[in-house]
Amino acid sequence: EVQLVESGGGLVQPGGSLRLSCAASGITFSSSWMSWVRQVPGKGPVWVSRISPDGSRTNYADSVKGRFTISRDNAKNTLYLQMNSLRAEDTAVYYCIRGGWSLDIWGQGTMVTVSS
């Protein structure tokens, strides 16, 4: 069964850090582009970042560039999103997704709340 399971979300103060993880199973993770998309409840999805299969190529939305870092461990079939200098506007559900162009398989998401 194809499965992407995010973890690491929670409540963090402005300026703080969080690292999201995404455990993949049922897909050929090491040959897949992977992406992160976030969505404020009740609003539309917003693309955050993507990474190539070998991790050598990454892209970021301007709103997170310099603060977030996408990475992966192909030996562990795990995708990461390191989020630093968090702001209230980063509050959202964060989805891990297979694909860099056709985002085809989505996890259930993990909620990140940035608030004092």
Place this chain on the structure above:
Amino acid sequence: DIVMTQTPLSLSVTPGQPASISCKSSESLLHSDGKTYLNWYLQKPGQPPQLLIYELSNRFSGAPDRFSGSGSGTDFTLKVSRVEAEDAGIYYCMQSVQVPLTFGGGTKVEIK
């Protein structure tokens, strides 16, 4: 950034009737590789978006054949030939021809 504009904002459809959603992009989504990078998603309440159509007109695995995508350049359409109750939710178009990938504002479909 490419702006994606969807119409209508909402739609109320009787089961068995067709439905159509429009999506317009501020730039062409035709890539030099010949593919058009336009996807359609359906998000049901409490669930992540699910891919229906990728690269303009290709139905993703598991997407019912009543869904079809068409268009070219900057104008695109998602059609549902005969709406069923399970088709309720919010539909999004998304472009992936260039970074940042961007989504349309969504079309909420209600089943009468």
